[in-house]
Amino acid sequence: xxxxxxxxxxxxxEWIDYLLTTDGTPRPQTTSENPNSPEFRKAASVGYDLTKIxxxxxxxxxxxxxxxxxxxxxxxxxxxxxxxxxxxGMFMPMHKDPHAVEEKNVKRYWIALQDYEEGHIHINxxxxxxxxxxxxxxxxxxxxxxxxxxxxxYNPRIVFNFSTYD
Amino acid sequence: xxxxxxxxxxxxxELMNxLKTRTGDTTPVWQPDRWKGHPMLDEFRELAxxxxxxxxxxxxxxxxxxxxxxDFKFQLPDLxxxxxxxxxxxxxxxxxxxxxxxxxxxxxxVKNPVRYTMFLEDxxxxxxxxxxxxxxxxxxxxxxxxxxxxxxxHGCVNxxxxxxxxMQITMFDD
Numbered sequence: 001x002x003x004x005x006x007x008x009x010x011x012x013x014e015w016i017d018y019l020l021t022t023d024g025t026p027r028p029q030t031t032s033e034n035p036n037s038p039e040f041r042k043a044a045s046v047g048y049d050l051t052k053i054x055x056x057x058x059x060x061x062x063x064x065x066x067x068x069x070x071x072x073x074x075x076x077x078x079x080x081x082x083x084x085x086x087x088x089g090m091f092m093p094m095h096k097d098p099h100a101v102e103e104k105n106v107k108r109y110w111i112a113l114q115d116y117e118e119g120h121i122h123i124n125x126x127x128x129x130x131x132x133x134x135x136x137x138x139x140x141x142x143x144x145x146x147x148x149x150x151x152x153x154y155n156p157r158i159v160f161n162f163s164t165y166d
Numbered sequence: 167x168x169x170x171x172x173x174x175x176x177x178x179x180e181l182m183n184x185l186k187t188r189t190g191d192t193t194p195v196w197q198p199d200r201w202k203g204h205p206m207l208d209e210f211r212e213l214a215x216x217x218x219x220x221x222x223x224x225x226x227x228x229x230x231x232x233x234x235x236x237d238f239k240f241q242l243p244d245l246x247x248x249x250x251x252x253x254x255x256x257x258x259x260x261x262x263x264x265x266x267x268x269x270x271x272x273x274x275x276v277k278n279p280v281r282y283t284m285f286l287e288d289x290x291x292x293x294x295x296x297x298x299x300x301x302x303x304x305x306x307x308x309x310x311x312x313x314x315x316x317x318x319x320h321g322c323v324n325x326x327x328x329x330x331x332x333m334q335i336t337m338f339d340d
Binding site: 047089 | 195213214221261264266291294299301319321322328
């Protein structure tokens, strides 16, 4: 993960309030939004219960995040963005982002919406992000790298993700 | 964590087959009956209550009291520091299982504890053990680490696609 800079001033408090008080799309529970992808089938085959809620997903395309938002930069490139909330005990198994594999010249970013807390875990290509501050932005060295996250701490974990591509 | 050495030869195919084919004790992540009697345990019990008290989070454990270990005899590895007593347990984390950040409850009851962790298989992405903002990674099967502070807050989770196995040992005095 390549540290880009701190974008604390870009983060709006109303976003934080909304995310902490409103649940987004429960994943993978909402089967209608889950592709019948090899990764989901693989997860189910080793015991992950796809009827449970492992994380909440928010984006603009399904109105799960209705507040105004512009990317910190590169708004003119093709892009997608999404928030993730994990309550204590939630996790996202190791995976590759489908869009990062399918699109061209992808740049994949991650922004912390809170200061680091013990038990808030993001793993990317074997690298563990810790001691970050609210607003810290990182870019994936490799947008197709396998990564995952979990919350074995005691407070909700919220992050912002976006990718730009040709 | 201080690297002690590699004890791969201690890990027998019989041991791994036993752990892989038995369930062990299904243990809840939140253990209010054990997390009490010490200010740190009281603190963690209440910190964890909102997130973990009413969920079905658990993990698999094998110890000397486990039904699944009564027919499996073995000797502990010959580790550098010995105590008057030893407590051992294996942790088997199926994909999606975890232990929230915690301290080990038994450590508040014993004298001069020395805490060891042995990884029973090579590191695999998504096998997560964290302490002091650090991640254990790139270890090999049989690698043993001594905890610099047995009372350190730690946690583990398996977000991979294969089961994770470790052995835990505490040496302590009367």
